[in-house]
Amino acid sequence: VSEIAPPAASLSPTARVILGMVARGVRSGYEIKQLVDKSTRHFWAASYGQIYPELRRLETEGLISGRSDPSGARAKTVYELTPEGEAALEAWLLSDAGLLYELRDEAMLKLFFSDAEPGTALRTVRAMRELHERKHEQLQLLEAGAGHMSTGPALALQIGLGITGWLIDWCKATEERLAAETEMQGEA
Amino acid sequence: VSEIAPPAASLSPTARVILGMVARGVRSGYEIKQLVDKSTRHFWAASYGQIYPELRRLETEGLISGRSDPSGARAKTVYELTPEGEAALEAWLLSDAGLLYELRDEAMLKLFFSDAEPGTALRTVRAMRELHERKHEQLQLLEAGAGHMSTGPALALQIGLGITGWLIDWCKATEERLAAETEMQGEA
DNA sequence: ATCCTCATGTAACCCGTTACATGATTAA
DNA sequence: TTAATCATGTAACGGGTTACATGAGGAT
Numbered sequence: 001v002s003e004i005a006p007p008a009a010s011l012s013p014t015a016r017v018i019l020g021m022v023a024r025g026v027r028s029g030y031e032i033k034q035l036v037d038k039s040t041r042h043f044w045a046a047s048y049g050q051i052y053p054e055l056r057r058l059e060t061e062g063l064i065s066g067r068s069d070p071s072g073a074r075a076k077t078v079y080e081l082t083p084e085g086e087a088a089l090e091a092w093l094l095s096d097a098g099l100l101y102e103l104r105d106e107a108m109l110k111l112f113f114s115d116a117e118p119g120t121a122l123r124t125v126r127a128m129r130e131l132h133e134r135k136h137e138q139l140q141l142l143e144a145g146a147g148h149m150s151t152g153p154a155l156a157l158q159i160g161l162g163i164t165g166w167l168i169d170w171c172k173a174t175e176e177r178l179a180a181e182t183e184m185q186g187e188a
Numbered sequence: 189v190s191e192i193a194p195p196a197a198s199l200s201p202t203a204r205v206i207l208g209m210v211a212r213g214v215r216s217g218y219e220i221k222q223l224v225d226k227s228t229r230h231f232w233a234a235s236y237g238q239i240y241p242e243l244r245r246l247e248t249e250g251l252i253s254g255r256s257d258p259s260g261a262r263a264k265t266v267y268e269l270t271p272e273g274e275a276a277l278e279a280w281l282l283s284d285a286g287l288l289y290e291l292r293d294e295a296m297l298k299l300f301f302s303d304a305e306p307g308t309a310l311r312t313v314r315a316m317r318e319l320h321e322r323k324h325e326q327l328q329l330l331e332a333g334a335g336h337m338s339t340g341p342a343l344a345l346q347i348g349l350g351i352t353g354w355l356i357d358w359c360k361a362t363e364e365r366l367a368a369e370t371e372m373q374g375e376a
Numbered sequence: 377a378t379c380c381t382c383a384t385g386t387a388a389c390c391c392g393t394t395a396c397a398t399g400a401t402t403a404a
Numbered sequence: 405t406t407a408a409t410c411a412t413g414t415a416a417c418g419g420g421t422t423a424c425a426t427g428a429g430g431a432t
Contacts, residue, residue, distance in 0.1 A: 013391075016294070020301035030411050043296040047393055052413055074400045076411065093298060093305040099315055100294040106204070106287040108231040110280075112344040113208035117281040121339060127287055151309060156300040159358065166354045170347065201419070218383050235421055240385055262428045264383065 011092055013100070014050045015058060019081065019089045022064055027078035029055055038142065039153060042135065042160050055079060063088050107131065122178040129171035136164040199280055201288070202238045203246060207269065207277045210252055215266035217243055226330065227341060230323065230348050243267060251276050295319065310366040317359035324352040 011019065017040065021032045029051050036046045055077075058064045063085035066077045081089065107128040114121035139160045143149075149157070199207065205228065209220045217239050224234045243265075246252045251273035254265045269277065295316040302309035327348045331337075337345070 016297060020297070023301070023304050040297065040300055043291050043293040050392060074411065090305055093301065093308045096311070096315060099298070099319060100292060101319065102292040103231050104288060104290040105231040106289065108344050108347060109204060109208070109228065110287070112228055112340045113211070113281065114340040114343070115338050116208070116211050117278055120281045121343065123284070127284060131287060131289065150303050152300045152302040155309065155362065156296050159296060162354060162358055163351060166350060170350055174343065238420060260429070262383065
């Protein structure tokens with residue numbers, strides 16, 4: 001690589017996953033996508049439409065370097081961190097800049113407006129429980145599937161299990177309460 | 189209004205908040221933004237750049253109707269739901285289509301990769317706790333500030349308090365564990 | 377006078393998903 | 405031979421934020 005792009009300012013959102021994954025030895029775009037879908041999807045997603053262009057950008061900026069590693073006639077490019085890439089990853093991990101946190105939860109929004117339409121609250125809480133039960137099961141599979149797990153992924157998984165677990169419990173309790181209230185009104 | 193736009197398919201994400209808010213009697217773009225920031229921000233945000241254009245679109249589609257209501261020379265447009273708008277809101281509330289759920293949590297991502305850099309896990313968990321403690325406090329203020337609260341908003345608030353509360357507890361426990369482990373390694 | 381809040385709006389970006397296109401390899 | 409998986413990529417679109425512009429009204 002002879003052309004190196006500007007200062008690189010700070011890492012774009014997707015660059016953060018990619019650098020981290022490459023550092024862990026996940027080497028191709030395809031593999032990164034697999035791993036993301038399996039392990040970080042529930043709190044940090046990424047699509048091919050982001051991954052491949054970003055790999056290019058990171059190489060242009062000199063943070064990763066790729067080389068061709070075909071299987072027969074099937075092309076594959078594998079990447080590794082350059083020293084600059086390692087430094088950038090380290091800088092991000094050590095920085096105490098505000099941590100991005102974004103949630104968009106349609107179930108909660110429906111719940112918020114549920115007064116407008118009788119029955120909506122109860123139905124929404126049920127749907128919400130089912131959604132998080134599915135999520136919870138997937139995380140449990142992940143936990144069971146992976147034999148030993150390094151600390152980082154284990155911590156992230158714990159949080160996922162904890163949150164979904166809490167939500168499921170809350171939904172159950174709330175369903176009972178709402179169902180009871182509905183009956184009361186039926187009697188009155 | 190004489191021109192009504194196409195079928196309207198289904199409501200855009202931002203349209204969902206707007207219809208809900210207008211139904212609750214929140215009437216101008218400015219007011220909607222205020223209310224969103226105060227009450228739904230932590231699970232569903234909206235910016236002026238979305239709100240004003242969307243109000244136009246919804247009026248074009250015949251779901252809301254606005255009229256001018258200036259204070260002196262200061263312009264203001266207030267909206268209310270049309271019958272079609274009420275129907276659209278109701279349809280959304282009653283629909284059991286998959287509920288969108290999106291989370292992007294940089295703290296969890298850092299945690300996931302924290303093995304690469306010693307000390308990162310502990311520092312990240314601390315930062316995470318502080319973030320959710322702030323969030324928790326804001327929600328408590330909201331709870332205290334609002335006298336009576338209708339069911340919907342109360343339920344959403346409970347979830348917010350519950351989740352942040354759970355996360356804070358988890359962070360505290362994990363901080364202790366990680367700190368203990370760090371000391372152990374210092375001794376070994 | 378000055379500053380904050382009320383009030384509306386837009387243009388330039390950023391980020392991201394979806395859907396598609398392409399083709400090799402492997403398993404049924 | 406057919407389908408699934410491996411592997412890379414892009415174009416079109418959707419949705420959203422930020423920053424800016426504008427100006428009236430009320431409070432200090």
